[in-house]
Amino acid sequence: MLLRWRKTVNYIMLGLTGVCTVLAVSALFVILAYLLYFGGKSLDWNFFTKLPAPPGESGGGMANAIVGSLEILGLAGLIGIPVGFLAGVYLSEFEDKAFAALVRYTADLLNGVPSIIVGILAWALVVVPMKTFSALAGAIALSVMLIPIVTRQTEQFLREVPMALREGALALGANKWKMIATVVVPAGSKGVLTGMILGMARIAGEAAPLLFTALNNQFWARGLRQPTATLPYMIFYKAGAPYEDWHREAWAAGLVLITMVLVANILARMVLARGISVPRG
Amino acid sequence: MATQTAVLERTAVRKTAQTGDTVARLVALTFASVVLLIVAVLVFELWVGSAAARHKLGWSFLFSSDWDPVTEKFGAAPFMYGTVVTSVLALLISVPLGVGAAVFLSELAPASISNALTFLIELLAAIPSVIYGMLALFTLVPLMRNYGEPFLKKSFGFLPLFRGPAFGVGFLTAGMILAVMSFPFIISVSREALLAVPRDQREASLALGATRWETTSQVVVPYARLGILGSIFLGLARALGETMAVTMVIGNDPSIHASLFAPGYTIAAVIANEFTEATGSVYPAALVELGLVLFCITIVINALARILILATTSKGSKRP
DSSP states (O other): OHHHHHHHHHHHHHHHHHHHHHHHHHHHHHHHHHIIIIIHHHOOHHHHHSOOOOTTOOOOOOHHHHHHHHHHHHHHHHHHHHHHHHHHHHHHHSOOHHHHHHHHHHHHHHHHSOHHHHHHHHIIIIIHHHTSOOHHHHHHHHHHHHHHHHHHHHHHHHHTSOHHHHHHHHHTTOOHHHHIIIIIHHHTHHHHHHHHHHHHHHHHTOOGGGTTTTOOOSSOOOSTTSOOOOHHHHHHHHHTSSOHHHHHHHHHHHHHHHHHHHHHHHIIIIIITTTSOOOOO | OHHHHHHHHHHHHHHHHHHHHHHHHHHHHHHHHHHHHHHHHHHHHHHHHTHHHHHHHTTHHHHOOOEETTTTEEOSHHHHHHHHHHHHHHHHHHHHHHHHHHHIIIIISOHHHHHHHHHHHHHHHHSOHHHHHHHIIIIIHHHIIIIIHHHHHHHHTTSGGGOSOOOSOSHHHHHHHHHHHHHHHHHHHHHHHHHTSOHHHHHHHHHTTOOHHHHIIIIIHHHTHHHHHHHHHHHHHHHHHOOHHHHHHSOOOOSOOSOTTSOOOOHHHHHHHHTTTOOSSHHHHHHHHHHHHHHHHHHHHHHHHHHHHHHHHHHHHHOO
């Protein structure tokens, strides 16, 4: 009797864990279904070619926000990827125990800093001296978020390169920097590239650091020293307004943004990093 | 003579090689120091930027619940309250769900299915927070206003937590969306901690006649408890600092309400909403000081999470 009771408890509790898993995974599908349905309904060619329309007028697009997002992301990548990559190489290859541990720990802390606070940093460093919101400030905010991600991922993937490869290069007479440049980095390149793509995908969706750095713009930004529209900011701005047309545009922007982010994630994790376990940032 | 030149050449080669190594090391070291520099500058800017508010308001800033930019009265209490309430609500939902799913993925599901499902759950963590916010605003808010909150009021209305008008926006909705945003972290880190539990622990328990569930709940989960706790702290840190999704559904009301249906405010949300329009010297400084408070809270929570996760994963790998 007791055994039967224990077995019943066993099945019920294990069944409940299965229910938890189904609930968790179904959240993804519910989100994707909503975005595909409402976003797909509102997405048209105007979205990619026209400027935002004032409330009450339909047929507006987000051409400037798409270009602005790409511009800021590109600039953030140009700053963040080299810094993060070389810092990661340092952590994996030139380990001075104490200093490396300090850098590693600090990178993890920086990774956990709320994105809105990174926005305050870029505001104080760039917006205040330049006296204007700008694409440059937005890019610097995003690069600050990108650096710790790329650092830690580069380090972890370079560490997975077998010691024997390093020893082989050294035994053939290569000195250390040559060993790193011609053996270690190429051997770990797939993983390192995965880390960079995941980092870019992560900052692509960030709106909070852009709120008071890049701000927004209803028109084309002329140059990097002007307020610039981005997709995440546009979603926040349009979804919060009380106009039906704007809500449709927000859905469309959401669909475009999530497609970019998920495609980058799936490509990086499944195609590029097949068989490598991806550490979480 | 010939050998002497050869030796000289060789030392020359070795010397350039050594300089090459030194240069490479210095370059890498410089870029690694950038990480330290960023955090140092961040702390410096938060400290200097909040100076005006710290001098004018002192410690009372942390405990006052006034928030009136016109008369320059600022207090952090309503925002701290909102941040804590929404995060705790999020954990109440996401911890049982997340740990339950992690148990299923590590103990029951075959490896291939477990990996595929974990992949999907990690995609959930990649979705931008502004998209969570938009979805919550357009779908969850009306659902909560028309069905969820009236139902809770009818069933549990005797508790002060579930009283008052149903707005749809407020603590409860913000907590629910934070739960969805934090459980991917809890699931994937807890799953790894559970997978690090040695196989013989399970076998020993099963051999003693325990059922699968008894083994899991009394042997495996306690063994991995530090890692699971670490994953919870990681989810908590994410919930505390989350900005966009919360800003869109919290209702933006800087006051303290007992009811979970009431609109509130969080630290991150008030910075997001008011920073660009803050004028004068004290108002922006007060917002930066709120940022400093949030920074300190998340640093402590994150540090705890890292230590706990490190403690379990290294323990698991050391004992065969």
